[in-house]
Amino acid sequence: MIDRIAILGTGLLGTSAGMALRASGFRGSIVGWNRSPEQAILALQMGAFDSIASDPLEAARASQVVLLCVPIYATLDFMEKLAAVLGPDHLVTDVGSTKRVISEAADRLFNKPDRAAFLPGHPMAGKERGGACLGDANLFRGAVWLFTDDPAAQRSPQSAELVKDWRELVRAMGSKTLDLDPARHDELVAWVSHLPQFTATALSALLEEEVGAAPELKDVGGRALREMTRLGASPFSMWRDIAHTNTEAVERALAALEQRLAHLRENLRNPELRDEFEQANKFRRE
Amino acid sequence: MIDRIAILGTGLLGTSAGMALRASGFRGSIVGWNRSPEQAILALQMGAFDSIASDPLEAARASQVVLLCVPIYATLDFMEKLAAVLGPDHLVTDVGSTKRVISEAADRLFNKPDRAAFLPGHPMAGKERGGACLGDANLFRGAVWLFTDDPAAQRSPQSAELVKDWRELVRAMGSKTLDLDPARHDELVAWVSHLPQFTATALSALLEEEVGAAPELKDVGGRALREMTRLGASPFSMWRDIAHTNTEAVERALAALEQRLAHLRENLRNPELRDEFEQANKFRRE
Secondary structure (H helix, E strand, C coil), rough: CEEEEEEECCCCHHHHHHHHHHHHCCEEEEECCCHHHHHHHHHHHHCCEEEEECCCCHHHCCEEEEEEEHHHHHHHHHHHHHHHHHHCEEEEEEEECCHHHHHHHHHHHHCCCCHHHHEEEEEEEEEEECCCCHHCCCCCCEEEEEECCCCCCCCCHHHHHHHHHHHHHHHHCCCCEECCCHHHHHHHHHHHHHHHHHHHHHHHHHHHHHCCCCCCHHHHHHHHHHHHHHHHCHHHHHHHHHHHHHHHHHHHHHHHHHHHHHHHHHHCCCHHHHHHHHHHHHHHCC | CCCCCEEEEECHHHHHHHHHHHHCCCCCEEEEECHHHHHHHHHHCCCCCCCECCCHHHHHCCCEEEEEEHHHHHHHHHHHHEEEEEEEECCCEEECCHHHHHHHHHHHHHHCCCCEECEEEEECCCCCCCCCHCCCCCCCCCCCCEECCCCCCCCCCCHHHHHHHHHHHHHHHCEEEECCCCCHHHHHHHHHHHHHHHHHHHHHHHHHHHHHHHHHHHHHHHHHHHHHHHHHHHHHHHHHHHHHHHHHHHHHHHHHHHHHHHHHHHHHCCCCHHHHHHHHHHCCCC
């Protein structure tokens, strides 16, 4: 049974995971580390863990499960370092928004009988702003926590057990779990997550140019405008890694939306407009 | 002082207006009419008015203020008919989402000393689904209720007084009021209201094609996807008239978004991506 967890990265997701583990009844130890000591202290004060580690690799070695809650390229860096210091009684898992590059690194560096296990994970939960101060024990409740596990992984019995136990902890935090192939994962999230984000970014950037100088006009838009631009507040620091590691799938999704908008624009006075509304209504049928 | 109001059209907005007038303390009579008697009865049961009219023109003549809560072309039809039967002791106002064509009709048909007054109005409030059953006394609370009044209107003293009193009732329902030129109104709402709607429609229609056959995958997107596609449920019946009466402004806004998305797509791995996120962040600065 898991009773020692290290959380590396204590932004919104890392802090929320610690708080959610506690709220779900996890009684073991949780140690946290963050590049910025101030953020680590804040997460500690939010109740995300019991103690702060000064050395992330040391904290990982002392734990059974290492939860990486850092951007994708930082996750890949940690994977290289952790593979060298952990063994078959360890499990490393992550929360990165693209999974193909992470799964490839996991196949290369982990998931062999004499190595630590790696379980690629992706909770479909977040907020448009980051930081420990927004940590939320209920962030994962009702969300889907995706995994792209490798069925061919040859794991030690200890680490295979840890994988099973971690999946149970995820469900205890209130998430449904779903397993996908890594390539299929990246293609799917390009449509249902990355496309909505980049659309909100483009729409917000455009509206800033058009009406940004007149803040009173933003109020005019009301709830619809607020919702359609909420994700405009999302940080580049996180989305850069997503854009870099899922470029082709995001390009395809954006090009498809451009075409769809052009089709709608060309048919504002034609019967085809009805078809578009009816197709959209179908997506939102109860 | 206004003490006899007729609401013609008892969908979401008409029903909500009646309920909001009552909740704000309006003690006069409110009569409602709807093309569908079932919807009128529902609105009556929701407390939107005291009685149902069988003849809308008769109800209008017996009232001081006529609130038109029907789609834009139906509003224009009513304007023709009402101008013929109402006089200088009447005010007609509306809630239509585009104002240029309605303001032109008002100049032609109303707002002369021997005619009824017309005050073009547009509350920036709504829901993605319509109908009396969604009526909400708080729908207009905190919203902006736009007017595109004509400063050159030559109104009878009685109807000028009704215009002043109606603006007070709108504020009593909880809305801020803002006056715009009709052409500026249509240009502004193309950006802050129509563009978000048509973007949500295109995104929802596209996603229905890509992942609609696998409903479990919609859950994966979580809150961000739900928000970005909520307006996908909006009815064509209402948006057709908007597309027809604000075509050029909506075309410009859609073409600008297509360009912005293409720019973002071409720069997923370039520093320009940071600029887009920073520009979007500005729109959402607190």
